[in-house]
Amino acid sequence: MAYSLAQRNWEVKVIDQAPGAATGASGNSQLALRCRLFQTDSELARFYLHSFLYTQRELRQLSKNNRINFHNCGVLQLVGAMNKQRDLNPNKLKKLYNKQVMQTLDVQSASRLANCQLTEAAYYFPLGGWIDGSLLCNTYLEHPSIDLITDQVVSSLKKNDNQWQLLDKEQKEIARAPIVVIANSYNASQFQQTYQLPLTTLPGQTSIISATDQSLSLATVVCGNRTVFPEIGKHHNLSASYRREDASLELRPDDDQQNLAGARACFREDYLSQVIQSARVTVRCNSKDNFPVVGKVPNVSKLQDHSMLGGHYGQIGKISSDYYLPGLYITAAHGSNGLATCPLSSEYLASLIDQEVPPFGQGIIDALDPARFIIREIRKKR
Ligand SMILES: Cc1cc2nc3c(=O)[nH]c(=O)nc-3n(C[C@H](O)[C@H](O)[C@H](O)COP(=O)(O)OP(=O)(O)OC[C@H]3O[C@@H](n4cnc5c(N)ncnc54)[C@H](O)[C@@H]3O)c2cc1C
Structure with a gap:
């Protein structure tokens, strides 16, 4: 927000309760850029599509100036994890999203792109990828008017x-x-x-595991019951648990285990390490x-x-x-x-x-x- 105003010559003060920038959800070290999918056209479906495309352009632009590094590796969203109540209809999706935005891939094609054996077919977002959220926030805040x-x-x-x-x-x-x-x-x-x-509060824990020789070659972001990011510093981020019942922000071994189980279920073979290295809890905010x-x-x-x-x-x-x-x-x-x-x-x-x-x-x-x-x-x- 501050960056959009500063770009328009406003002098902006950002007031934060934390000791530094990006200590909240925006500061997660790997955030996936993906497009929330809808079956039917609506104002909100268009908002999510425009937003996805806008951020993609902005991240590419900032990356060109070497200010951040947008990893435009693509995102594969496994079909079963998308919507458990109601299957998305690929024909309806095709009418809303062109091939540059989203493609429906069978399990073999999706696995080829991810460079590993996935368990399911997937929706593929070629323009998607991931970014270090903390670096992005700090880059925005470097603007001299902020x-x-x-x-x-x-x-x-x-x-x-x-x-x-x-x-x-x-x-x-x-x-x-x-x-x-x-x-x-x-x-x-x-x-x-x-x-x-x-507004509602939904804390989530991300878990970090070591990469294995196999998982080092994971080539895209994979979103199943959990999101698995390509390796960074020989580690993978597994994101994230959903604490629907309570708002506590403590680190929990149970959440790590749920993250591991959800992440491992994306892959056919024993692909990921089971050793948790560290974890982080941050909070999502939703509306009714x-x-x-x-x-x-x-x-x-x-x-x-x-x-x-x-x-x-x-x-x-x-x-x-x-x-x-x-x-x-x-x-x-x-x-x-x-x-x-x-x-x-x-x-x-x-x-x-x-x-x-x-x-x-x-x-x-x-x-x-x-x-x-x-x-x-x-x-x-x-
Ligand atoms: C675990 C997890 C994983 C996620 N993964 C993804 C992902 O892969 N891709 C994606 O698109 N989105 C993801 N999200 C969602 C995304 O991170 C959030 O939608 C986004 O960061 C929200 O940004 P925000 O600025 O509203 O909130 P935040 O980043 O939480 O920032 C809120 C700020 O307000 C400050 N603050 C709070 N109260 C006060 C106060 N009273 N006075 C002063 N300062 C205050 C806090 O210190 C904090 O800095 C994830 C969220 C979580 C929790």
Whole structure:
């Protein structure tokens, strides 16, 4: 987000509670760039496709300047792991995704690309790959117009004249600005202005194992029940467990074992080492409908006075800007696809802030709008 604003000549302060940048989910040492697949065309299907293509272009560009190293090795998503409830229909997928984006491969072709024996056919994303998330964040933050302020927990936000004040838990001011973008993931609904946004927390543990002589030659990212990345420094990242029942951030041997089992199930032979070297727990943030929450922060009490919405009731695109809090924006709930969705979402918010033409149409804007949850609640109560 900061980079998109800095590119437009804004002076940006990034306030982070951690002692350094990229200590959260974005800092995982291998993040896969893949496209979330849909069977039918929709605004959200298009958003995920545009996001994937946008990030791919941006990573290639940054790599050309030798600032980062995007490993454009392709991603194979095993068909069985994609959707356990409902098989995806390859003919429907073909209508939405051209061959440059996604190809359905039988198990032999997929195995040839991965350079190992896979257990299943796969969806292949030739433009996909992986990136060191921490390096990417730090590269963005190197922009001279970005100032990173660490060890500061923002506890509340207060409007004072035309400025938003960011306050710590003692109500001491950390910073103030006319424009604030809330981008603190699973904590994004901690504020009085955002607490009605239904965000959920889903911690996940990644496990690192040593590479074996065989697994050193793994040539693509393989996503099954777990994602297995090609070797880096003679290790593989196995990503990641899902702690649905509790939000604790402790490292757990059980999660390592689940990661190992899920990763090993992708391969026909005894391909991966079983020795865990280290692990890391970070947190995904999802929304109630499992799509990102990106846009202006709604003025909930004003929206709830739905008689004021008149004939436009329920049509997000027609709600006037009076129903949003001036200068306050949010980008959150990027789920398990943040590498694809965060950069284009940031471009969208920067375009709103800079009053440019947005990078996508009103349908996508409405589908991401944080006000959608409030509108749905109001509709239910009618
Ligand atoms: C284990 C795991 C594996 C993943 N793998 C992939 C993958 O392969 N590909 C992919 O596309 N996506 C993946 N994701 C998802 C992706 O990492 C996220 O969608 C993305 O990183 C979200 O970015 P973010 O900036 O919203 O959150 P984060 O990266 O978590 O950043 C939030 C920041 O907010 C700070 N913060 C929180 N509260 C406060 C506060 N009150 N005051 C100040 N600072 C605060 C935190 O310190 C942190 O730096 C994975 C997620 C997890 C958990």
